[in-house]
Amino acid sequence: MNRVPYLDLEAQYHAFRTEVLSALEEICESSRFAQGPATSDFEAQFGSYCGVDHCVIEDAAQAHGAKYRGKRVGQFGRIACFSFYPSKNLGAYGEGGALITNDASIAHRARSLRDHAQSQKYFHDEIGYNYRMDSFQAAVLSIKLKHLDAWNAARVERASSYTKLLEGSSYKMPANVSDSECVWHCYVIETRQRDRVRSALQDAGIQTAVHYPLPIHRQKAYAHLEYKSGDLPVTEALCEHCLSLPIYPELSKEKISRVTSILLDLEKSLTLQA
Numbered sequence: 001m002n003r004v005p006y007l008d009l010e011a012q013y014h015a016f017r018t019e020v021l022s023a024l025e026e027i028c029e030s031s032r033f034a035q036g037p038a039t040s041d042f043e044a045q046f047g048s049y050c051g052v053d054h055c056v057i058e059d060a061a062q063a064h065g066a067k068y069r070g071k072r073v074g075q076f077g078r079i080a081c082f083s084f085y086p087s088k089n090l091g092a093y094g095e096g097g098a099l100i101t102n103d104a105s106i107a108h109r110a111r112s113l114r115d116h117a118q119s120q121k122y123f124h125d126e127i128g129y130n131y132r133m134d135s136f137q138a139a140v141l142s143i144k145l146k147h148l149d150a151w152n153a154a155r156v157e158r159a160s161s162y163t164k165l166l167e168g169s170s171y172k173m174p175a176n177v178s179d180s181e182c183v184w185h186c187y188v189i190e191t192r193q194r195d196r197v198r199s200a201l202q203d204a205g206i207q208t209a210v211h212y213p214l215p216i217h218r219q220k221a222y223a224h225l226e227y228k229s230g231d232l233p234v235t236e237a238l239c240e241h242c243l244s245l246p247i248y249p250e251l252s253k254e255k256i257s258r259v260t261s262i263l264l265d266l267e268k269s270l271t272l273q274a
Helices: 009-015 017-030 039-051 104-114 135-146 146-167 192-205 220-225 233-241 253-273
Strands: 055-060 080-083 095-099 118-120 188-192 244-245
Touching: 009 017, 017 039, 039 095, 039 135, 055 104, 095 104, 104 244, 146 188, 146 253, 188 192, 192 244, 192 253, 233 244
Parallel strands: none
Antiparallel strands: 055 095, 080 095, 188 244
């Protein structure tokens, strides 16, 4: 079966395997595994890429390289956060994230808090955290950052192909906002037959994802807020209807065509059964 994975990190890795292994070997030889030069180098590179003065490695969210009205996302507030989870557009080979800001005082405090709030080694001004990202992740991210714009452009092309091939169908597709440049971390369609469609795609060897099956207000952790089913109908409907299709820079046109062909065939089948 010609399988279509939801994400193919192996294909991405093989494109610059030699460079990654060389960088990791260099870190092993130096033994600077935590908060070493690789980390500070990446902080400077990613801060420059985002157009801000300070980058502090922590754990955060997504939209690397996206733009709004010509400016990169991350420049509109005092602080912006990014995730480097492996599946993100700019993903590490483990956990990580970044806080970016133009406020030197915020950057200074964030750097302190991520390392147990030490003013100097073993002296703590307040209760901090262990949010240090290791040098391996910083080295990998520095290499990947050089490819990010090209990867994002490839994602734009893949999203455009999905939209064109599914045009006129009953599937609701994501909007393309004129003054924004989306980097398509996900390509999410909506269908009332989501679970049946997902199951059929899975049977055909096509992986999909659901972001997310249970909304926050209905999670057990927030039961004390006493929300009931139906209190947030739009949120609940999206959780029932959304389906994320495979999208990544290495995804071929042939695989996109296969995914959309099956979706359109399913649409006809489900219409006949209705």
